[in-house]
Amino acid sequence: MGSSPPRILLSGDVYGRLSLLFKRVVSVNKSAGPFDALFCVGQFFPDSTQQLEEFMEYISGQRDIPIPTYFIGDYGVGAPKVLSTVVRDPANQGFMMDGLRVCHNLFWLKGGGKFTIFGLSVAYLSGRQSASGQQFGTYSQDDVDGLRALAEDPGIFDLFLTNEWPSGVTNMAAANDIPPGISDSLGGDSTVAELVAEIKPRYHITGSKAVFYAREPYSNVDAVHVTRFFGLAPVGNKEKQKFLHAISPTPASTMSAIEISNKPPNTTPSPYKVVDNTPSRVTTKRPGDSTLEEQYWRYDVKKQKQGDGNTEKLCFKYLSSGTCPRGDNCHFRHDDEAREQYARGVCFDFLNKGKCERGPECHFKHSLVEEGESITNRRSRSQNASANRSRECWFCLSSPSVESHLIISVTEHLYCALAKGPLVDDHVLLIPVEHSPNTLSLPSDCQKELHKYQSCLRMFGKTQRKEFIFFELISKRSTHANLQALPIPQSKASSVKSIFNLAAKKLGFDFEAIMGDDVSEARELLKARFDGVSGFFYVELHDGTILGHTIDENENFPVQFGREVMAGLLKMPDKADWRNCKLSKDEEAKLVEDFKLQFKNFDPSEDA
Template identity: 30%
Template structure:
């Protein structure tokens, strides 16, 4: 599971036995420490796969009962303004940096941003021995494109960073720039084949960014139909899926480490859900596979519709050849 509150440091608790205990249980533990100043901000708030909530955390109501009224003013709470469109905090940080530059406080040189390293084997880091390279369609400088495992349609692809990044909000500027070029190229590719482009990301129980890109035939349904399908299914599962301004950067509404689900339609419309708990892992596929969109409900779970390696190689080769006229990496 992932933590429910805003992104913050994760603590590790290790229980050790007494020294020289009769049962000979482990009483020593060795570990290496990396100074905070040498760590990437995204790495500081990264949540491991087996993270759990603090068992001693009190509810907000209990905290208010325990604290006297006089101390309530010092209680740290999230601002009451709507978090989706409140950019006040960002502007305030900018003003603090400005004051520092005017000589109030000496500034330290900015540490170069480097991708966080995976905590274990990663199936999507291109340099990883676990990655299935026969699915790769195109490779850029910072990103690559691959056929989706158990794809919904024969040209359902993934856009992924070559380095290890957990989500879109973790990406460095140069990676975002190339990712946008890939998104534009795939949209043009689908459009030439009479298909709409639907992108979605699930930053929940995943350690490497996977931007799912699915084509939907134009004559099958409209963009409004696709949008309504997401909204209806979210409502049925009691999820708050909200529309956000088209030109809004996800980094403005979600900090690194924040679990979320995100959809981008071919019109530029964007849908966002801030995940708290019990989010259905196949939600994006379930909506697109539903009768309202692609009408292939048996392919909602990728594990139930995997191809053989030979079939995957054949599909990848076909998409690679068809995508070639739109592949900017072959033109630069």
């Protein structure tokens, strides 16, 4: 394949008509190929026993499958018999998200998962929504939870395969392009709509509605790339609707930020509503709002409560991140003790089911802390873990993981480093040398150095006609303190307070303004507001004012809140996520050297 993008064929419901499908595939392959793979969505198995004999000739190997073929529509006549055999095949044992082999060139994508093929990141949800709990043909809440957790991983999904259309996909679309008779009342799946809004794939492919529909690209909330939706018709349909479609997407992992953020002229807003506290509460962008309103419409009250723990199974989302977007509506248990075990490296399946079926492929622990372990032993283990943290933490200078090429300046207690994925070229972090969870709990000597660093950065910024804004998020998940230092043009400095206050209101809280006679006194007053236990966010403005907010235990506070607000102020919404601003190591080293050169006369380490 070389450096060329992979060439992928997409098919709608097959209904067991493999001869018809592969005849068309061979023809297209000769005229426009070669193609690398075929993905089938919608029902894959026959609709009646009359078609089963021909279908089984491919399954048994009597007929050849011309191209690697992957399917998710694991329902229809013959599905339980065929798939039961597939599951029992020793070659398919273990944790295999890239497909269970059915026969030569045919693979079943079971449940919900994600895998990489030809450089493309592919997510899928096999089966249909059902409360029946049958073994094949339906997806489970576990599958949905797993995909939601995968959506938190870094990187962009290239393809998302589902059998059902997402409800609401025709919202915001050009009416004259929508196939006749298509509406949300005809088979739209709200769960798929919620998932696709979270996953934000570049391509979403579905079947099941007996029509072909290529929707205009739409923008995603909190992401720079667009999504293209394709609904595919059934193979051999009488209406001659298109059932085979070809795409050749460049993997997102190899694309530049400019390429990723490119939006065609016909791009529409996202058709999916932003889910609030409950599935019935939604917020949408309101036309005519001010610039600040446009930047923060997505923040309309996102506070959420923890799940009620009314089931036995664990919520993977809560275990992996400490929060769950479904709150009280989650069907799974939010267990803090299990989350502690998970954080120690215990296998999720072991915690959830009491066993793990991945075999040697699983690299997690399959034992819990002994119930009879003494408090002394636990404390000892905790102290040992604390001693080991500095070796594992990316920010500890003693850690082998520290990216030393990002370091700009080092004093006795603190160091200054280029931010990873900087919002602007001189976006830096102030970080304690020793492991500490936040800058507000630093000892007095460290605090003095921190004040000096801030003062030096402010003086340096003024020579560049900029003002440095400082902000920090303190949460239970915080590991090593880092104070963000972000310079903005002096002309925008007066707007910082209002835009943060507006964003706060959209989230349902008000900042407390903290002011002292000078910056040092203001930070001392700030420390008095912080109880050392709760989560906390604060931002230090150019005039010495500090805006602080104590984060409630059940509050789902955006991890990148400070950066998102500043990205909006600077009219850089595509850079709100640091992952969209990743640089090569050489590019990072060049920015560090440039900053060192300009900062030299202000650098507090030069006085040491």
